[in-house]
Amino acid sequence: MKIVEARVIVTCPGRNLITLKIVTDEGVYGIGDATLNGREMAVVAYLEEHVLPALIGRDARRIEDIWQYLYRGAYWRRGPVTMTAIAAVDVALWDIKAKAANMPLYQLLGGKSRERVMVYGHATGKDIEGCLAEVARHVELGYKAVRVQCGIPGIATTYGVAKRSGERYEPADSDLPAEHVWDTAKYLNHVPKLFAAVRERFGDDLHILHDVHHRLTPIEAGRLGKAVEPFNLFWLEDCTPAENQEAFRLIRQHTTTPLAVGEVFNSIHDCRELIQEQLIDYIRATLVHAGGITHVRRIADFAALYQVRTGFHGATDLSPVTMGAALHFDTWVPNFGIQEHMPHDPLTDDVFPHAYRFEDGHFTPGETPGHGVDINEELAARYPYKRASLPVNRLEDGTLWHW
Ligand SMILES: O=C(O)[C@@H](O)[C@@H](O)[C@H](O)[C@H](O)CO
Numbered sequence: 001m002k003i004v005e006a007r008v009i010v011t012c013p014g015r016n017l018i019t020l021k022i023v024t025d026e027g028v029y030g031i032g033d034a035t036l037n038g039r040e041m042a043v044v045a046y047l048e049e050h051v052l053p054a055l056i057g058r059d060a061r062r063i064e065d066i067w068q069y070l071y072r073g074a075y076w077r078r079g080p081v082t083m084t085a086i087a088a089v090d091v092a093l094w095d096i097k098a099k100a101a102n103m104p105l106y107q108l109l110g111g112k113s114r115e116r117v118m119v120y121g122h123a124t125g126k127d128i129e130g131c132l133a134e135v136a137r138h139v140e141l142g143y144k145a146v147r148v149q150c151g152i153p154g155i156a157t158t159y160g161v162a163k164r165s166g167e168r169y170e171p172a173d174s175d176l177p178a179e180h181v182w183d184t185a186k187y188l189n190h191v192p193k194l195f196a197a198v199r200e201r202f203g204d205d206l207h208i209l210h211d212v213h214h215r216l217t218p219i220e221a222g223r224l225g226k227a228v229e230p231f232n233l234f235w236l237e238d239c240t241p242a243e244n245q246e247a248f249r250l251i252r253q254h255t256t257t258p259l260a261v262g263e264v265f266n267s268i269h270d271c272r273e274l275i276q277e278q279l280i281d282y283i284r285a286t287l288v289h290a291g292g293i294t295h296v297r298r299i300a301d302f303a304a305l306y307q308v309r310t311g312f313h314g315a316t317d318l319s320p321v322t323m324g325a326a327l328h329f330d331t332w333v334p335n336f337g338i339q340e341h342m343p344h345d346p347l348t349d350d351v352f353p354h355a356y357r358f359e360d361g362h363f364t365p366g367e368t369p370g371h372g373v374d375i376n377e378e379l380a381a382r383y384p385y386k387r388a389s390l391p392v393n394r395l396e397d398g399t400l401w402h403w
C-alpha cells in the first residue's frame with residue numbers, strides 16, 4: 001500500500017486549523033491534525049518542504065518505521081514543530097491502517113477498556129456568580145466534570161475566561177499578541193473562593209478542575225494546592241512552568257491536591273521525571289503535539305507503571321481530527337483519567353464531519369472505520385488562513401511573565 005499523495009490543507013472556519021491528508025495507491029486515505037496554535041505556518045512549511053516529499057512511494061502500513069524515519073532522520077529531535085509534523089503523519093497513517101482493516105481505530109489499538117469517555121467542559125465567568133451560572137449550564141448539559149475559571153478583581157483580563165458569558169474563550173484572540181497584566185497575590189487571594197462557592201452550590205459529586213496556566217512559582221503552587229484541599233479538586237493544572245521537572249518535588253511536599261501537567265510537552269523526555277517520581281497525577285501531552293498515537297502510547301504505557309493517568313488536552317485549537325483520534329485512544333488506554341472538551345463552533349464541525357458523539361457528560365468515538373473524522377475540502381477552501389496569536393502576560397510593573 002504505497003503513499004501516492006500527501007498534502008496540507010489550511011483552513012480558518014473561525015480559527016486556523018491545519019490538516020494533513022495522505023492518499024494511498026489503493027484509494028484509502030487518512031487525515032491527521034497538524035495545528036500548532038499561533039505557529040501554524042511553521043508546521044506547514046516543515047511538512048511541505050521536509051516531510052511530504054520523502055513520504056511519496058513509502059508503504060503506508062509501516063507506521064513505526066516512518067515514525068522512526070522522521071524522528072531520527074530529522075537529526076534535530078523533538079520540539080513542538082517537529083513533533084506536531086510527525087504527529088500529523090502518524091495519525092493519518094493510523095487512520096489509513098484502521099480503514100484498511102475496516103475497524104474503528106480503538107479496535108486496532110487493542111479494543112475497548114471502557115464504554116465511554118468522561119470529559120470535562122469549561123465554565124468561565126467574569127466573576128464568581130457568572131462562573132457559577134456557567135457551571136449550572138454545564139451540569140444541565142450532563143457534564144460530570146467542569147473546569148472553572150473566573151476573572152480576578154483588580155486584574156483587567158484573565159486568560160481562559162470568555163469575553164461574553166455563555167461563550168467559549170479563544171486562546172489566540174488577536175493578530176499580534178495581546179498584552180495581559182497579571183497579579184499573583186490578587187489571584188491567590190481570590191481563586192479559593194471560587195472553588196468554595198462551586199462546592200457549596202453543586203455539592204460533592206461534581207468534579208472540579210482548574211488551570212493555573214503556569215503562572216505561579218513552585219512554593220506559591222504548593223500554597224494554593226494546600227489551601228484548596230478542602231474543596232477536593234479533580235486536578236490543578238500547570239501550576240508552575242514544567243521545563244524544570246524538579247520544581248514539582250517542592251509542590252508535592254506541600255499538597256495532596258492532584259496535579260496535571262503536559263499540554264505543552266512534545267516528548268516522553270519532557271515528562272520522564274514527573275512520571276517516574278510520581279510528581280504528577282495526570283499527563284496532558286496529547287496526540288497532535290507529542291508525535292501522534294505511536295509516541296503518546298509510549299508515554300501512556302510508561303505513565304501506567306507509576307499510576308499516572310491520561311488527561312489529554314482538548315482546547316478548540318486541537319482540531320476535530322485530534323478530538324476523534326484522542327477519543328479512540330481514550331477508549332482503549334487502560335490508564336485513562338479524563339478528556340478535555342471544548343466544543344468547536346458549528347462551522348468547524350461542518351468542515352470536519354465526525355462520528356464521535358456526546359451524551360450525558362461522556363463521549364463515544366463511533367464505529368466508523370479509522371478515527372471517524374473527515375474533512376470537507378470544498379468547504380475548508382472557503383476559509384483562508386488568518387494570522388492569530390496567543391497573548392503575552394506582564395506583571396503590573398511591565399515584567400514579562402509566564403502564562
Ligand atoms: O488547558 C487548556 O485547554 C488551555 O491551557 C488551553 O487554552 C491552551 O492555553 C491553548 O490550547 C493554547 O493554544
Ligand SMILES: [Mg+2]
Binds near residue numbers: 211213237238263
Ligand atoms: Mg491548560
